[in-house]
Structure formats: structure tokens, C-alpha cells
Amino acid sequence: MNRILRRLKPETPTTDPLLLRHLTISPISSGSPPPPLPKTDDPSLVSKVATLLEATHPNDWTTNAHLRHLLFPPAPSPVPTPLSLLRITRRLPTTAAALNFYEYIATTSPSPPDPQFLSSIFQAIFEIASREQQPDAKLDEILAMSKRLNIPLTVNSAILLVKSFGEAGMVDKSLLVYNELDQDRRNTHVRNAVVGILLKSGRVDDALHLLDEMLESGAKFRPNKKTMDVVFSALKKGTWVGRKLSAEEIVGLVSRFRENGLPLSKFLLGQLVMKLCRIGSSNRAWELLHEIMKLGSNHVDVGSCNALLTCLSREQEFEKINIILKEMKENNVQPNVVTFGILINHYCKFRRMDDALEVFKNIKEGSDGISVRPDVIIFNTLIDGLCKVGRLREALDLMDQMRLEHGCMPSSVTYNCLIDGFCKAGEIDRGHELFDRMKEEGIMPNVITLNTLVDGMCKNGMISSATEFFNEMQEKGLKGNAVTYTALINAFCNANNIDKAMNLFDEMSKSGCIPDVRAYFTLVFGLCQAGRVDDASFIASMAKKAGFGLDTICYNALIGGFCRKGKMDRAYEMLKNMEQDGVKPDTVTYNILISYFSKAGDFETAHRLMKKMINDGFVPTVVTYGALLNSFCLVGNLDEGMKIFRDMSSTSRVPPNTVIYNILIDSLCKNQKVDVALSLMDDMKTKGVRPNTTTFNAMFKGLCEKNLLEIALKYMDQMTEEACDPDYITMEILTDWLSSVGKIEKLRSFVQGYRVSDSTAESALLNGKLGS
DNA sequence: GTAGGGTTAG
Known part of the structure; x- marks a missing residue:
């Protein structure tokens, strides 16, 4: 013991006595009732002794008659209870002081002290040690000491040790404390602590074993x-190290808990889900x-189902959603407004507005x-869903309908959705009109409206x-936020x-808006785009x-x-x-790198990079x-170019796209190989790759040089037919x-075709539809 | 339930 005292003594006591006091009087674990005690407890004794201890140097404790009288009063005065001793010890500032106190009690007691007394003192020592520096090593030493002195642990000591060791990753030590604890002290509180530690450290099977013991009949x-x-x-925490509890195991526990009079509340099930x-x-x-449904329909409520439905909607599990809805019906779980909200939202997200409106119609009519x-x-x-698909008229009608037929007032969200819809459709004026209307209606625009x-x-x-x-x-x-600034920053970047x-x-930053990721990255991309890479990297x-x-x-x-x-x-x-x-x-x-090196003419490095890319598990794409x-x-080097082109369609299975054809056609035309370029045009048609303006431009240049007018006129017609807009080139x-x-x-006529290309395309589409 | 950014080949 002296060794420990020597080690612990030199340490300075905690600097904040107020904090310490606050901490020391708080119980160490919630829900752990103190051991039963005789009724001779005198609360004033605790403060008397504590004050005295504080005012007296430990060396003088033994000779202090007052202290001795308080702690060991002559018969028949009542002696302090273990709880009093616990409370007295808790008031001491450091482990060292507490150990001094233990030594004083052990050596000054006129008769052999009650082991319960000593256990209580040690509980307080553990409590103090757990709040000092390097608590685990200290707790370990004090535990060893209590073993040597044959002082049994209190239930609270055991809980503290189990938790401290467990949280420090020394789960085996926690288990040792538990296993060495007196049988009758391994109560529910201690077991709960052990189960918690075992689960947290991923020792699921050990935890289940202990739970089995507790759940056994008798x-x-x-x-x-x-x-x-x-x-x-x-x-719920989900920070599992070891294996996970399976759903069956969870349910097994749930049903056994219920057999023990502990039903899983519907609320907890919802939370768990x-x-x-x-x-x-x-x-x-x-x-x-x-x-849980298998246990009977009355164990599941609509909240748990809604929780799962939300999740299934996010994961696009269409079929599973329908299964849950069917099962809710079978189990008499009534869907509520939230359930329908989830469904409607689900359809809206996938732009299936008619399905969403169908659900709406059904709930209205019941x-x-x-x-x-x-x-x-x-x-x-x-309304948001309708706006997002451009059905703005219907969205406005729905707002009227909610107001007039349902007595439901629109909110700022309603207006924000509509304003966004009109803005996205390019109808900024309508957006402003709605903005004015919402203010007239007494609905305050918020920062989202502004943005x-x-x-x-x-x-x-x-x-x-x-x-x-x-x-x-x-x-x-109406103050803006990072989103407002990001919108403007992006716009100015795009406007160069x-x-x-x-x-x-x-x-x-000056106006108090803290830039977020998007604000930073918007500027980074804008600067990169503008070629100001040094600024971007800053x-x-x-x-x-x-x-x-x-990010990447x-x-x-x-x-x-x-x-x-x-x-x-x-x-x-x-x-x-x-x-x-x-x-x-x-x-x-x-x-990017392959492009750089090949552009620099270093095809060797480019190929090496391509090999490395494949080794790293990537597949070269059409861009590569x-x-x-x-x-x-x-x-x-057109031959090499054509070789890559042939490779793409055959061996590497990366079908060439328009860009690939454009590169080749442009190059072929420039190298007086218009005939090959023309055959590539046919190839595109066969493969179903649509030429675009760049394709035609390249072709026109080549054809012009060879003066192949007839073919050019044919392609002009094709452009008109395919609604491919000519540009200034x-x-x-x-x-x-x-x-x-x-x-x-x-x-x-070509230019006219261009001007009316939209309606031409539309009528072509319409004709196609009618014809089929 | 509502608002903002984005990389590569022509």
C-alpha cells in the first residue's frame, strides 16, 4: 500500500474544488440504489468530518481527538454508517487523500472495522480515481490493492470498474471484475453494465450468453x-466492431424480454427501425x-411502418413498398397522413406525378x-412535384384548391416551390408576381424565397x-446566406x-456568412475554368x-x-x-493525365498510365x-487513330460515340480522305450514333474543299430533319x-428550317406517333 | 415539404 501511496501522493489535487465537489456528490451510476443501511445515519456528521479532514493535515488526523470522537464514538452512541463513510471519502480532493483516510480508518479503529465500511471507502476511492489522470492504470492498482486487503467490491464499485475498463478497451478486465465479484452482488445493475460493454466491443455472443442467463426461468x-x-x-448506435446481431436474434430477445414482462414499446420499435x-x-x-409482425399485428404501429417506408422510398425499393402497404392492410395497421405523404413524395421524386395525384385523389375520397x-x-x-415537371398551371390550381376546398393555407414552402418552378421555366416575372402575392397574403418570404x-x-x-x-x-x-452568395459567385464565374x-x-465572409463546401468549390471550379488555377489552388x-x-x-x-x-x-x-x-x-x-501526355506526344507515358489505370481496377472509357x-x-497519325477506333468497337467493347466520330471525321476531311469520312457517316447511321452540329461542320468543310455539293445538300436536309441546329461555323x-x-x-430554306426547327421536330414526332 | 457547386476526349 505504501508503494501506491508514494506513487499517488505527489500528485497535485484537482484545481477546481467547486467542480470536484459537484462531481463527488453525484452518484456514479444511475439507477443503482445504495446498499441497505441502518437508520443511525446522521447527515450532519458527514459535513462535520469532511470539514475537519479538510482543515487538518493528514499527519495530524491520528492525534485529533475530535475526529476520533466523531468517527469512533464511545458506546452507546451510534457509529457512522457505511454510507456516511462513503460520503465523507467522496469529499476528499484526491485519490491520495482518500487512501490516507482509508489508512487512518484501518489503523485507528479500536475494533476490527466492518468490511462494509472499508468497501464503501474503496468505492469512493474508485470514484475519485476514475476522474483523475490516467484513470485506468490507477483503478487497476487500487483494485489490486483492495484484493490484497480482502476488501470486497461494492456493487457500485464493480459497475464503475466494468464500465471504465470496458470503455478503455480492456474488456477482459471488465469480465474479470465481474467474475470475481461475490455471486450475490452480480445483480441486474452490474450485469447491465457488462452486457453494455460486451455489445459495444462487439462480443455479441458473450453478451447474448449473459442475457440468456438473466432471461432463464428462475x-x-x-x-x-x-x-x-x-x-x-x-x-441503435451501430458502431459494431464484431459481428452484428441478426434480426432473428434481436427479435428473439424482444420476445424473451416480453416474456419477462418487458414489452418492446411501439415507439422503441419505430426508433430501432x-x-x-x-x-x-x-x-x-x-x-x-x-x-415483430409475426408476433402479432398489435405489436407494430404505423410509425414503425412509416420509418421503414421512408427508407425504402429513398432506396427506390418499389416492390418492397407495396409489400409493406399490403401487410399493413392485412395487419390492420391504419396508414395515416404521414404514410400517404411518404407515398406521394416517393412518386414525386420519380416524376410519376399522375401516380402521386392518384394517391391524393384516393385519400380525399376515402x-x-x-x-x-x-x-x-x-x-x-x-405542388413541388408538379413544378419540377413543368406542370405549373396545375400547381397553381392546386394552391387554389388547397385554399378554397380544403381550408388549408399555403405556407412559405408552397410559394417557394411555385416561385422555383416559374424561375426554372425562365418566367422570372411570374416568380416576382408570386413573391408579391405571398407578401400580400401575409406569408413572410424567407431566405429560401430570396435564394x-x-x-x-x-x-x-x-x-x-x-x-x-x-x-x-x-x-x-432579409439576410442572405452562403447559398445566396454561391448562386451569385457561380453566375459571375460563368459570365467570366x-x-x-x-x-x-x-x-x-465579411457579412458574417461562413462559406460552406459548395461556396468554396464553386469558386475553385470557376477559377479552374477561367484558367486561374493558382488562385483556384489557393x-x-x-x-x-x-x-x-x-474530394476527387x-x-x-x-x-x-x-x-x-x-x-x-x-x-x-x-x-x-x-x-x-x-x-x-x-x-x-x-x-486527364492520359490526355495531357498524349497531347504532348508522349504516347509511351500515356499507354503506361492506361495500363496502370487498368491495374488499379478501372476500365478505360470512351473518353480515354x-x-x-x-x-x-x-x-x-491517322492509321493509329483508325486502329484505336476499330479496337473500340471490337475488342475493348467501348462503343464509339459522336465525339469519337467527330474527331475522326474532322481529321479525315482535313487529310483529304473525305471518302473515308463519308463511310464513317454511314457507319454512324448503321450504329445509331447521332451526328451533331460539329459532325456536320467537319463534313461540310471536307465536302466544300472537294466541291461535292450534292452530298452537302443531302446533309443539309438531314440536319433539318433531325432538328440539328447549325451554328455560326x-x-x-x-x-x-x-x-x-x-x-x-x-x-x-435551310435557315428557315433552322428557325422553325422546334415545331418541325414536334410535328415530326407527332406524325411518327400517329403513323405507328 | 422548399434554395446553391463540380472533374476528362472533339
Whole structure:
């Protein structure tokens, strides 16, 4: 003991006595009742002794008559109870002081002290030690000491030790404490602690074994509510190290708990289902709910079903959703407004608006025997869904309907959805009209309203109006947030006004808006796009400092940017950073590098990278081949280009797309191989690859040079037929050529076809439909 | 239930 005292004594006591006091009087574990005690307990004794101990140096305790009188009063005065001693010891500041006190009691007691006394003192010592530095080593030493002194652990000591060791990862030590504990002290509280530790550390089988013991008929220590809590909260946390409890095991426990008078509440089942869903174990949630259903329909409520339905909707499990709905019916679980909300939302997400409206119609009419009053959430979901598919008229009608037929007031969400719908359709004015109307109706616009309008204006080329509107709103007290700034930053980047974008980024922080990931990355991408990669990498490093680690896409943008600038050293630096951050390169990363090296004429490195790419488990894509192909064509190596093209369609099974054909056709035409280019045009038709404006432009250039007018006229018709819009390059080539050969009329009708191309396409579609 | 960003080949 002296060894321990020597080790513990030099330590300074905790600096904050107030905190210490607060901590020391709090019980160590909830729900653990203190051992039964004689009634001779005097609460004033505790403070008297504690004050005395505090005021006296430990060396003088033995000689202090007052202290001795208080603790060992002469008969027949009542002696302090173990609880009093526990409380006195708890008031001592350090483990060292507490051990001193133990020594004082052990040596000063006139008669051999009651073992219960000593156990209580040790409980307090454990409590103090658990709050000091390096608690586990200290607890271990004090435990060894109590064993040597033959002082049995109290139940609370055991719980404290089990938890402390367990949480420090020393599960075997926890078990040892439990196994060495007196049989009659291994009560439900201690067992709960052990079960909790075992589950947390992934020793599921040990935990189940112990639970079995508790659940056995005739067991002395039965499980209680806390046992259920321990088991199910461990399950909810989902931080399993070892194997997972299967749904059957969970259900087995649930039913055995119930046999012990501990039914799983419907609420807890719902929580469990939700938790399992959230951690991505929807299969286990599914199994759990079904196992519980098997126990009888009255154990499942609509909340649990809704939890699972939400999850199934997110995971696009259409069939399973229908099964649950059917089972709800069979088990007489009444769907509620939330259930229908989930269903409607599900259909809306997949743009199946007619199905969503069908559900809506059914609940209104109660055609399934269930009528539910649709609430504002149902309406908003539908209105948003309609807006997202461009059915704006119906969305507006539905708002009227909710107001007039259902007495349901629209909310700011209702208006936000509608405003977004109109903005996305390019009808900014209608968006503003709705904005005014909502204010007239007394519905306050919020920051989402502001952002919707600002973004709508930005996306429709009204950047300065958007900025004005934003400023105006700010003055009126509607503050923007990171989203507002991001919309504007993005718009200015797209308008190639990088400086303004940078200024806004500054302004954002100054106005108290903390930039988030999207704000940072928007600027990073904008800067990369504008070729200002150094600035981009500076902003990226700011993002990192702010705690937003760059992802693969962000790194790709930077690497691509540096490659385009020919700054290979910086590109390598980025690759290195990427590796250090543990961010994995993907196909795009490889494509960027392959493109760079092949463009630089270093086909050897490009091929090496392609091999590495395959070794890393990636499959070269059409972009990979396109990068190589383009470079071969650029250096005039058309044979190699055609070889890649043939490889793609045969061995590597990457079907060429329009871009691939464009590269080849362009190159062939430029190299006076118009005939081969023409055969590729036929090939596209056979393979069903649609030519686009670039394809035709390349072809026209080649045909013009060879003066193959008839073929060019044919392709002009094809463009019109396929609603492929000519651009200024097309017009440049054709205007010169056709006017020089007197085909002005043809040119005019071609342009007209272009102007009415939309309706042409529409009628063509319509005719096709009618004809089939 | 409502708002913002994104990488590679022509």
C-alpha cells in the first residue's frame, strides 16, 4: 500500500474544488440504489468530518481527538454508517487523500472495522480515481490493492470498474471484475453494465450468453427496463466492431424480454427501425419489422411502418413498398397522413406525378376505406412535384384548391416551390408576381424565397438584377446566406467575371456568412475554368483549412487546370496532395493525365498510365480512347487513330460515340480522305450514333474543299430533319460556298428550317406517333 | 415539404 501511496501522493489535487465537489456528490451510476443501511445515519456528521479532514493535515488526523470522537464514538452512541463513510471519502480532493483516510480508518479503529465500511471507502476511492489522470492504470492498482486487503467490491464499485475498463478497451478486465465479484452482488445493475460493454466491443455472443442467463426461468437477477435500453441503444448506435446481431436474434430477445414482462414499446420499435435504416441496414430493419409482425399485428404501429417506408422510398425499393402497404392492410395497421405523404413524395421524386395525384385523389375520397385530411405538407409535396415537371398551371390550381376546398393555407414552402418552378421555366416575372402575392397574403418570404429568385435571375442572365434584388432585400432585413452568395459567385464565374466572383467571396465572409463546401468549390471550379488555377489552388487550400477536405472531383478540376496550363510540376503536386489526403484517383483523373501526355506526344507515358489505370481496377472509357485518338489525329497519325477506333468497337467493347466520330471525321476531311469520312457517316447511321452540329461542320468543310455539293445538300436536309441546329461555323462555310455556286434559295430554306426547327421536330414526332 | 457547386476526349 505504501508503494501506491508514494506513487499517488505527489500528485497535485484537482484545481477546481467547486467542480470536484459537484462531481463527488453525484452518484456514479444511475439507477443503482445504495446498499441497505441502518437508520443511525446522521447527515450532519458527514459535513462535520469532511470539514475537519479538510482543515487538518493528514499527519495530524491520528492525534485529533475530535475526529476520533466523531468517527469512533464511545458506546452507546451510534457509529457512522457505511454510507456516511462513503460520503465523507467522496469529499476528499484526491485519490491520495482518500487512501490516507482509508489508512487512518484501518489503523485507528479500536475494533476490527466492518468490511462494509472499508468497501464503501474503496468505492469512493474508485470514484475519485476514475476522474483523475490516467484513470485506468490507477483503478487497476487500487483494485489490486483492495484484493490484497480482502476488501470486497461494492456493487457500485464493480459497475464503475466494468464500465471504465470496458470503455478503455480492456474488456477482459471488465469480465474479470465481474467474475470475481461475490455471486450475490452480480445483480441486474452490474450485469447491465457488462452486457453494455460486451455489445459495444462487439462480443455479441458473450453478451447474448449473459442475457440468456438473466432471461432463464428462475434466474435470480432478472433483466429490467435498463437492460432493454442497454441492448437496444447499443444496437441503435451501430458502431459494431464484431459481428452484428441478426434480426432473428434481436427479435428473439424482444420476445424473451416480453416474456419477462418487458414489452418492446411501439415507439422503441419505430426508433430501432429508423436507426437501422439510417445506418444503411434497411434489410435488417425490414427483417426486424417482419419478425415483430409475426408476433402479432398489435405489436407494430404505423410509425414503425412509416420509418421503414421512408427508407425504402429513398432506396427506390418499389416492390418492397407495396409489400409493406399490403401487410399493413392485412395487419390492420391504419396508414395515416404521414404514410400517404411518404407515398406521394416517393412518386414525386420519380416524376410519376399522375401516380402521386392518384394517391391524393384516393385519400380525399376515402376510396380505400381510409380517408385522410391532406395537410399542408401533402399539398406542398404535390405542388413541388408538379413544378419540377413543368406542370405549373396545375400547381397553381392546386394552391387554389388547397385554399378554397380544403381550408388549408399555403405556407412559405408552397410559394417557394411555385416561385422555383416559374424561375426554372425562365418566367422570372411570374416568380416576382408570386413573391408579391405571398407578401400580400401575409406569408413572410424567407431566405429560401430570396435564394430561389436570386438563382433564377442569375440562371437567366440577369446577374445585375439579381445583385440588386439581393441588396434590396438585405436592406429590408432579409439576410442572405452562403447559398445566396454561391448562386451569385457561380453566375459571375460563368459570365467570366472572376474578379467580381472573388469580391463576393470576400464579402460573404465579411457579412458574417461562413462559406460552406459548395461556396468554396464553386469558386475553385470557376477559377479552374477561367484558367486561374493558382488562385483556384489557393482557395482550395483555404477550404482545406476550413475543414472541407477536397474530394476527387475537386482534385480533378485542379489537376486538369494545371495540365491545361502545362504546369506539370503543380499537377504532380496536386496528385501528391491527393494521395496524402487519402483521396483516391478515379477514371477521370487518369483520363486527364492520359490526355495531357498524349497531347504532348508522349504516347509511351500515356499507354503506361492506361495500363496502370487498368491495374488499379478501372476500365478505360470512351473518353480515354478519345484522348488518345485525338492526339494521334493531331500529329497526323491517322492509321493509329483508325486502329484505336476499330479496337473500340471490337475488342475493348467501348462503343464509339459522336465525339469519337467527330474527331475522326474532322481529321479525315482535313487529310483529304473525305471518302473515308463519308463511310464513317454511314457507319454512324448503321450504329445509331447521332451526328451533331460539329459532325456536320467537319463534313461540310471536307465536302466544300472537294466541291461535292450534292452530298452537302443531302446533309443539309438531314440536319433539318433531325432538328440539328447549325451554328455560326456552319453558316460561315455554307454561306460562302452556296452563294458562290448560286444556291441562295437552298440556303434560305435551310435557315428557315433552322428557325422553325422546334415545331418541325414536334410535328415530326407527332406524325411518327400517329403513323405507328 | 422548399434554395446553391463540380472533374476528362472533339
